[in-house]
Amino acid sequence: MLYQSTTDSSVRITAAEAIARGVAPDGGLYVPESIPQLSHGEIANLIPKPYHKRAAYIMGLFLDDFSEQELDEFTSQAYSSPAFSHPGIAPVNSLDENTFFLELWHGPTSAFKDMALQMLPRLLTASLKKNGEPRDVCILVATSGDTGKAALEGFKDVPGTKIIVFYPKDGVSDIQELQMTSQSGDNVSVVAVEGNFDDAQTGVKTIFSDIGFAEKLDQHGVFLSSANSINWGRLVPQIAYYISAYCDLVRSDTIKLGDKINFCVPTGNFGNILAGYYAFKMGLPINKLICATNRNDVLADFFHSGIYDKQRVFHTTISPSMDILISNNLERLLFDLSGKNSSEVSGYKEALSKTGRYDVSEIIHSKAAELFPSGRASEEDTRKTISEVFEKHGYLMDTHTAVAYKVLQDYRAETADSTVAVVVSTASPFKFCDSVLDALGKTSTQRGAELINILAETTNQPIPAPLADMGTKTARFRDFVTIGEMKKAVSDFLGVNSFN
Ligand SMILES: *Cc1c(COP(=O)(O)O)cnc(C)c1O
Numbered sequence: 001m002l003y004q005s006t007t008d009s010s011v012r013i014t015a016a017e018a019i020a021r022g023v024a025p026d027g028g029l030y031v032p033e034s035i036p037q038l039s040h041g042e043i044a045n046l047i048p049k050p051y052h053k054r055a056a057y058i059m060g061l062f063l064d065d066f067s068e069q070e071l072d073e074f075t076s077q078a079y080s081s082p083a084f085s086h087p088g089i090a091p092v093n094s095l096d097e098n099t100f101f102l103e104l105w106h107g108p109t110s111a112f113k114d115m116a117l118q119m120l121p122r123l124l125t126a127s128l129k130k131n132g133e134p135r136d137v138c139i140l141v142a143t144s145g146d147t148g149k150a151a152l153e154g155f156k157d158v159p160g161t162k163i164i165v166f167y168p169k170d171g172v173s174d175i176q177e178l179q180m181t182s183q184s185g186d187n188v189s190v191v192a193v194e195g196n197f198d199d200a201q202t203g204v205k206t207i208f209s210d211i212g213f214a215e216k217l218d219q220h221g222v223f224l225s226s227a228n229s230i231n232w233g234r235l236v237p238q239i240a241y242y243i244s245a246y247c248d249l250v251r252s253d254t255i256k257l258g259d260k261i262n263f264c265v266p267t268g269n270f271g272n273i274l275a276g277y278y279a280f281k282m283g284l285p286i287n288k289l290i291c292a293t294n295r296n297d298v299l300a301d302f303f304h305s306g307i308y309d310k311q312r313v314f315h316t317t318i319s320p321s322m323d324i325l326i327s328n329n330l331e332r333l334l335f336d337l338s339g340k341n342s343s344e345v346s347g348y349k350e351a352l353s354k355t356g357r358y359d360v361s362e363i364i365h366s367k368a369a370e371l372f373p374s375g376r377a378s379e380e381d382t383r384k385t386i387s388e389v390f391e392k393h394g395y396l397m398d399t400h401t402a403v404a405y406k407v408l409q410d411y412r413a414e415t416a417d418s419t420v421a422v423v424v425s426t427a428s429p430f431k432f433c434d435s436v437l438d439a440l441g442k443t444s445t446q447r448g449a450e451l452i453n454i455l456a457e458t459t460n461q462p463i464p465a466p467l468a469d470m471g472t473k474t475a476r477f478r479d480f481v482t483i484g485e486m487k488k489a490v491s492d493f494l495g496v497n498s499f500n
Contacts, residue, residue, distance in 0.1 A: 001032055001062065002032075002033045003033065004031060004033050005028035006031060007024070007028030011028070012033070017127070019123050019231065020131055020225070023230055028331075028345075029331055029332055038243065042057075043257060047247045050089075052076045053075070055241075062239070066123075066126065075119070079118065084114075090106070092248040098421060099420075099421055102424050105427050105431075105464070108150075108466050109179065110430065111146040111150060112426040112427065113151075114154075119237040120233045120234055122158075134221070136221060137160065137223060137224075138162045138163070138164065138223070138225070139151065139155055139161060141227055142165075142193075142201040144320060145171075146427070148165040148167055148176075152183045155187070155227070156185030156187065162188075164489070164490055165180060168200050169194060169195075173320075175433065175449065175467070176431070178448065180477075182473040182475055192480045192481070193486065194480065203486040208224060208226070213487065220494065222494055235271060235275055236275075238271065239282075242279035261285065261421065262288045262417070262420070262421040263276050265292060266292050266293075266401060266403045266404040268321055268322040268323070268327065269328050273289055276424075277371075287419050288372070288419070289371055290408060290411055290421075292406075292407035293403070294315075294377060294378075294379075295376065295379065296323050296324060296325060299330070303369055306369075307358070308330070308360070310326055318399045319400045319403050319432075337364045338361070373411050374407075375410050377402070383438065386440065387439050387441065389402070396461050397425065398427040401424075404424060433452055433454070440459070448470075450471070
């Protein structure tokens with residue numbers, strides 16, 4: 001199967017090339033030329049299998065330049081103990097007879113980014129080998145918290161790779177910062193940047209587009225690449241957990257094979273829910289993919305109106321991983337819904353960069369609105385939802401998952417749709433202790449790792465293994481640079497003199 005670009009109809013490359021390149025030279029995103037179909041018989045075969053076997057099978061349908069043996073090896077290494085602390089890897093937990101949580105946070109960094117970032121380094125290094133790439137790769141990341149740590153854990157000590165993560169000094173939680181600065185591994189570096197997340201991201205983009213710097217690195221046998229969610233290698237592992245959740249619900253006799261279910265997804269960059277869309281296109285019986293946003297509701301507005309308008313106030317919320325105004329992966333949905341019309345997609349992108357908005361065709365809007373009901377949750381709703389669900393069911397959610405649960409409740413009240421629904425749970429509540437304690441009415445004056453123990457005592461919930469010893473961790477990386485000094489930080493890390 002070959003891959004094409006959302007904005008250039010002439011491109012046809014292999015999966016290995018798409019993964020190694022990340023983004024097309026003109027800024028387009030790589031998508032599979034056709035969507036492989038999954039029959040009910042194939043789903044039935046996956047039901048008795050463990051998570052890593054299900055994942056290998058599903059990824060194999062998209063990555064046919066990888067052998068079955070390779071994918072079996074990669075998934076059995078990626079989705080295993082002790083990196084994942086739950087034997088189900090991505091278990092489905094029931095709240096009541098038609099509401100379930102798909103918990104994607106039992107990996108090494110306690111957020112759903114691990115599902116993809118435990119696989120990406122394996123897919124990327126194998127891709128480089130397939131492509132005959134002689135150079136080492138250096139992954140450059142700007143993070144607002146979850147991606148940086150998950151990428152560090154994924155790439156640490158992977159031969160042929162190095163990784164440097166930049167985070168905004170005052171833009172991440174204490175726990176997120178300590179998780180990153182205490183990172184182990186011989187090929188990693190973590191640097192705090194003066195400024196906010198956008199500044200750090202702009203700094204990284206500037207380094208990526210510095211041709212002279214790329215040539216210098218090339219002479220040293222290194223090239224730069226990215227681990228963010230526009231890489232196909234990050235999306236394809238995510239398709240697997242939608243199908244795995246369906247298998248689990250059939251296995252537990254909650255549904256019969258063929259019954260349709262709903263998923264409700266807390267959404268930021270549109271990567272997670274887009275993987276659900278690909279599962280739907282493969283033939284997984286999905287009724288609705290409910291798109292949940294926080295106060296940064298550009299996507300909820302888009303699905304309601306057909307207008308994507310990023311010109312609005314950016315809110316910093318208690319669900320920071322959804323604080324996004326440009327949802328990059330939406331482009332892949334538009335491409336598919338337009339009947340693969342790359343000039344139409346290019347037009348929308350151009351309008352977005354020139355005017356800050358675009359208005360999709362009526363055909364795209366009606367198809368999108370039909371499959372993707374959407375809603376938003378306020379900060380107050382989110383906090384209330386956490387405490388209500390904990391009091392009523394004893395189930396503790398993080399702030400992102402709570403946004404999705406609240407939006408699902410609203411959707412059910414509006415539509416009377418009682419289809420079995422799976423809320424995609426994206427982070428452990430222990431990653432956002434301060435906000436979760438606040439929601440429970442137990443606001444604490446303590447900071448950082450102390451809060452983990454306080455939340456555990458307050459709720460009697462187990463601390464995820466990767467966060468249990470945070471109190472004993474010390475920072476290994478203390479570099480603090482200005483935006484202008486970021487390139488020098490990369491040069492120093494790679495042992496390359498940036499000035500000649
Ligand atoms: C990244 C993230 C999200 C948003 O996922 P997208 O793929 O960007 O839509 C939601 N919740 C958590 C905890 C995350 O880390």
